[in-house]
Amino acid sequence: NAGVTQTPKFQVLKTGQSMTLQCAQDMNHNSMYWYRQDPGMGLRLIYYSASEGTTDKGEVPNGYNVSRLNKREFSLRLESAAPSQTSVYFCASAGQRNNEQFFGPGTRLTVL
Amino acid sequence: AQSVSQHNHHVILSEAASLELGCNYSYGGTVNLFWYVQYPGQHLQLLLKYFSGDPLVKGIKGFEAEFIKSKFSFNLRKPSVQWSDTAEYFCASRNNAGNMLTFGGGTRLMVKP
Secondary structure (H helix, E strand, O other), rough: OOEEEEOOOOEOOOOOOEEEEEEOOOOOEEEEEEEEOOOOOOEEEEEOOOOOOEEEEEEOOOOOEEEEEOOOOEEEEOOOHHHOEEEEEEEEOOOOOOOOOEOOOOOEEEEE | OOHHHHOOOOOEOOOOOOEEEEEEEOOOOEEEEEEEEOOOOOOHHHEEOOOOOOOOEOOOOEEEEEEEEEHHHHEEOOOOOHHHHOOEEEEEEEEEEOOOEEEEEEEEEEEEE
């Protein structure tokens, strides 16, 4: 099992450009999550998907959209990148309601 | 809304010193609590978790945490740290009815050899 995989690992964008971060899990988990990690602020939830076909906003959804393509895949899209979106993005997945979340390796995004 | 506070942002210890990292959460109902560790350049990994039962929880790599409901605390401890424990540590909470984790700001631990 690869667990949770994310692509790309690194990305540099110019302000206004768009891009999609990809996430996939092979653990047959129902729930998937997108977080951003900024120094001193821990991880903040951007969006999550409790099950295939559903998505909900987290703490910091502005400037982002998500798609739960199928049970395995959950993508995060930045339509018009801003420097404030420079961060490390982590995807996670979880099985039953009270199970732990498993994290991917992260994507380091810089917006110039 | 829930919140999680980690009061120590940076901790520097020598090898073999004892460790205690503070974590306080705000939710007053039934809560699940977690400690995650992030080694340099790696993703988050679960150290330990508390759902119910014995308030003293033992995790991997010799870590433990104690849930004290009256203090809304879930401090992480290790009796003797090693250089390989150098990492960032995150406390997180989830209310029992919810699907989302709330993370603290993290504590960077540096262990000097």
